[in-house]
Amino acid sequence: MTPKEIALSAVRALDGKKGKEIAAIEIADLTTLADYFVIASGTSNTQINALCDAVEKELKEQGETPLRREGHREGTWVLLDYGSVAVHVFSQEAREFYDLERLWRDGKKLDLSGVLTAD
Template sequence: MEPITLAQEAVKILDKKKAQNIKLIGIEDISSLANYFLLANGTSSTHVKALADEVEYQLKQKNIVPDHVEGYRSHSWVLMDYGAVVIHIFTQDARDFYDLDRLWKDGEQVDISGLLTAD
């Protein structure tokens, strides 16, 4: 699956599970870490874990598995590394503290408005 397609699929999965403040940042022009960073918030540590579980489950149904997952025990930030796409799911406090939005502000802000359901 192409990186942008994988990222868009993850956006839809997170949106359906009520993730908040979903943001997709293209970083391939400024970093060799990945092509895209996907950032999202859960409303609690339980919600963060549920979001990560759902992304992993839904993508596994399409035979896509992460290279690495970190943070299930932290209860505030789960990082899911799918190679070209790295997914960060935070509590709001952790997102504010680590401020990846600011750190990667030079990346391309990908328009995902067409992928999100209107609430």
């Protein structure tokens, strides 16, 4: 899978589990950390873990496994590292605090209108 396909599959999995404020940012031209950041919010620690589990399941079915899964600050921020794609799932408070969209605002935000389901 290409990095963009991995990112979009992660977006679909997050959307399928009702992730909030899902965003994908292409950062390949800005850093060697990853090609894409996928960012979403969950409403509770339980939902954050369910969102991450859904991403892992979806991508595993497509032959992709994370290099690592790291929790931060007691489940308020979980990172799934797929090498070229980093999936960040936050509580709303942690997302506002770390504000990755602002930090990576020079990246190209992907148009997800054809990927996300309407609420």
